[in-house]
């Protein structure tokens with residue numbers, strides 16, 4: 276087999292090799308049907324089995340709390356930025372947003388097009404290099420929900436503690452850190468995530484929500500944008516992205532094999548510690564961007580002394596087989612995305628490359 280790249284892409288991102296190999300083995304003839312999963316009806320028993328298994332596996336990993344439902348939708352997390360306020364930010368209500376960075380700002384921008392919003396907390400003054408204090412939020416009585424971005428993919432920050440919002444539903448965009456560690460789903464009214472970072476390939480967005488938040492879509496909303504449409508039709512109202520959902524199911528199986536969320540968290544902490552320690556122990560040659568207490572387990576952002584040196588770092592890293600280390604164009608610098616499927620060995624190789632680079636240029 277050809278050598279796998281050291282893949283630090285932010286999204287679409289690395290998938291577990293075991294999952295790719297299993298999918299390859301099942302690619303042409305799925306379960307003896309004489310066709311691939313992509314070629315069969317989404318209304319047939321075989322596909323529906325996979326579809327339902329993916330949903331129940333996901334809830335299982337989250338402890339199967341009562342009253343929660345899974346939807347498989349399309350249009351990415353970006354569509355949820357709009358669909359969420361379309362469905363829940365109704366007349367006379369206001370929606371709270373915690374402004375933590377690029378993705379949170381995109382979410383609030385869409386909500387403003389739909390209805391009234393307020394900023395519940397913000398780290399804008401800190402250039403979004405930290406997660407603001409959310410321990411004592413006071414929310415208005417007519418708050419439809421409070422929205423947070425559990426992990427800011429571009430800035431490299433992540434919530435430690437989630438806010439307690441009482442009876443106001445807490446809603447999280449978990450696109451870049453879902454299932455990176457255990458979390459208590461019952462703290463949330465809804466979480467959603469585009470699959471292409473921690474759950475599978477692009478093409479499907481997972482919504483996990485308390486059922487009562489999915490049943491009250493305003494009457495005027497077009498059918499396809501209504502949560503109740505997808506709930507009532509088991510996410511089969513229209514043709515689902517069947518191959519992506521099949522892949523999500525395989526990734527979820529793989530997570531179970533890693534010791535479920537506890538096992539995954541242990542590995543993720545080992546990986547992140549290895550990389551952050553290398554940055555912190557470089558005597559200032561590499562500098563972490565995010566506030567230490569807000570550092571992400573998934574997206575490690577760091578800088579060198581000059582942009583020229585960063586360009587050289589990226590160029591030389593590419594020659595050595597490293598992919599995706601350039602920071603997002605909006606913030607610059609360097610970023611290593613170390614999602615669930617990125618193996619420890621890739622980070623070890625990166626740390627060795629960083630040491631070599633510092634020796635030559637430090």
Ligand SMILES: *Cc1c(COP(=O)(O)O)cnc(C)c1O
Pocket residue numbers: 286350351352353354378424426427428448449450451469470472
């Ligand atoms: C990648 C990402 C998105 C956008 O996802 P799409 O599927 O491209 O719409 C939204 N939020 C966060 C936190 C992300 O990391």
